[in-house]
Amino acid sequence: MDLNKNRLSQIFTPDYIAEFMVKNINQYYISTNNESNFDEIKILEPCAGEGVFIEYILGEGFTDITAYELDQSLKTHLLESYPNVDLKFENFLGSDSNEKYDIIIGNPPYLGQNYNAKIFQELVKNYSVCKKYFVGNMDLFYFFIHLGIDKLKPGGLLSFITTNYWLTKSNKTGIKLLKPHITKDCFLLQYIDLSNINVFTDAKGQHNCIFILQKKHEKEKQKIVDKLIDIIQIKRINNQFNEKSNKMLFKDILNNEDSPHLLKYRSAITNKDLLPNNGWNLKYPLAVKNHVEKIETNCRFNGSLLYLSDFFVIRNGLILIKDEIFVLKENESLKIVDSDMFIKIDNTFVKLSDHEKQKLKKMFKSKVIEPFSYDKNEISGYLIYLDKNEFKNQDLKKRNEFIEKGYPNLTAYLNHYREELEDILRNANENVNDIYFPRRGSMITQFDIEHKRKLVNLEPYYDKEPKIFFSYISKSNVFGYTKDSYYATSDTYFLWLREGKSEIDYLFLLAYLNSKIVNFLFKAKNIILKRSKTKLEEEIPIPNISLFQSQSQLELINLIRYITSNLTQNIVSIDKTKLNKLQELFPNIYSQILNEKNSRKKIDILLLNLFDLVEEDIDFLLEKYY
Ligand SMILES: C[S@@+](CC[C@H](N)C(=O)[O-])C[C@H]1O[C@@H](n2cnc3c(N)ncnc32)[C@H](O)[C@@H]1O
Secondary structure: OOHHHHHHOOOOOOHHHHHHHHHHHHHHHHHHOOOOOHHHOEEEEOOOOOOHHHHHHHHOOOOEEEEEOOOHHHHHHHHHHOOOOEEEOOOHHHOOOOOOEEEEEEOOOOOEOOOOHHHHHHHHHHOHHHHHHOOOOOEHHHHHHHHHHHHEEEEEEEEEEEEOHHHHOOHHHOOOOHHHHHHHHEEEEEEEEOOOOOOOOOOOOOOEEEEEEEEOOHHHHHHOOOOOOEEEEEOOOOOOOOHHHHHHHHHHHHOOOOOOOEEEEEOOOOHHHOOOOOOOOOOOOHHHHHHHHHHHHHHEEOOEEOEHHHHEEEEEOEEOOOHHHHEEOEOOOEEEEOOEEEEEEOOEEEEOOHHHHOOEEEEEOHHHEEOOEEOOOOOOEEEEOOOHHHHOOOOHHHHHHHHHHHOHHHHHHHHOOHHHHHHHHHHOOOOHHHOOOOOEOOEEEEEOOOOOEEEEEOHHHHHHOOEEEEEOEEOOOOOEEEOOOOEEEOOEEEEEEOOOOOOOOHHHHHHHHOOHHHHHHHHHOOOOEEOOOHHHHHHOEOOOHHHOOOHHHHHHHHHHHHHHHHHHOOOOOOOHHHHHHHHHHOHHHHHHHHHOOOHHHHHHHHHHHHOOOOHHHHHHHHHHHO
């Protein structure tokens, strides 16, 4: 593809997809509109390419077709192939929003704003629709949706094939104007998730979707009418998809045939649930929703759902000026002989005093995090952790002198890199005198009961308080735990208890977070951690343990705590006398626990019973939908 084509984002749609989309929208149009005279139906293809959509639109018997294409090199081909189509070789984004259509269909160009800022600047300068709807981080096809919506007649339909990332994005990520525009003016009628198949051979790894929007009538906007959303999910079975099987699948969808590769259902989310500023979790079958709600009944306090953020402040670990300098690697810049430590300064190893040794902290990378624990043997190095607060009352000049006196070898080592460290701080607009300290992550702001701000020093917590932590990138629920000294950088998130929340039951919470129940919630709520913890904080409901009052529930909780506590210490055996009460109260669960070797699964059995959930039902839903 040459540069110019790349700019135009010219990836043509396979025949069978275009055929499917045209027939599919036609079916929707017929079922939602009275118009049966195809000559009266005005159709728009905003970015025709070689005309694959036009071909099938004509094939369906439509006659009133308008199409735009910016690439002049396609002009002759299009004019010769489609003499009866109103072809416009100009920028669609400059077209008049007052020209209205019944159906708009196509594959708009995808182009991220981040890497193509200049192109977007030009568009904003030249076209009012771009000026109106521009936001950072957006994609070019958002403009096509905006203008498409404006050009639809009330009741009219728009169907595009696009990448699917925009659906799960929230406010800050480029959809700030797109979702409000869609929810105000349209209903989403259908969503087809193509993320399990490869549609565009030139764009492998891209996740796509097809969707249909319907423009609201004025009275529908005012009366706040709701509509259901049809979902089609294509299942991945043995990765055996190719063009031939894709074609069959799309035929099956059109003909409403059952296929082991297809899931068709109405989303439990309806149009009224589509929030203008949030991610849309459309793949949400009713059976899944019912289970989520059942879990949530145990997570309420005074009627409101409890979330992680009600108990914890979640923060990254430490951000250092430069990891390679601050984290000493054993046998490189650090030597450990028995309990003595030596730091390498100017090619000589110098022994550290006990006082200095205390300022070297074991550092771990997020890859060591395991459910309930972490791999203690995988230390990534020893972090130099000097605390600014220790010298708080000194003026700046003197402060560094004091630190140098207190920690002569550590500071001598750091001074070796002084220029580099100062440069980094200077470039980041930070105080160049702070070269001895972590940049962030050693303090958090807390608010006490009277909402007074208070800075909390985290060193004692990193050193020896109970801590739950997890990796900043993860598809599933893996939460580590320790009371040992555990320091990490920004690839790890820590759960710091909020002021006044001392009643949290760490062991029970840890069991729950690592459970099959939370694994199910991750899938059901489409939670994937990608350097953002917002979904986790705001969407994982946390059990209200005080709701469990019966003797048998309390016994289940005791056992969950007991096995979890063992797991955090890597103890897998169970003291059988601990199970006496269980045997009496739940002979069934007792024998399940005895037969189960895996401690995690034992905890799952107990938790599922506590939540009154049936494991097979959860497994069935996970298998069927995810
Ligand atoms: C992703 S391709 C799809 C083409 C065709 N609809 C198909 O599905 O095969 C997008 C097409 O839009 C054209 N295009 C890009 N920007 C355009 C614009 N602002 N106005 C009209 N066409 C544009 C490109 O030249 C390209 O042919």
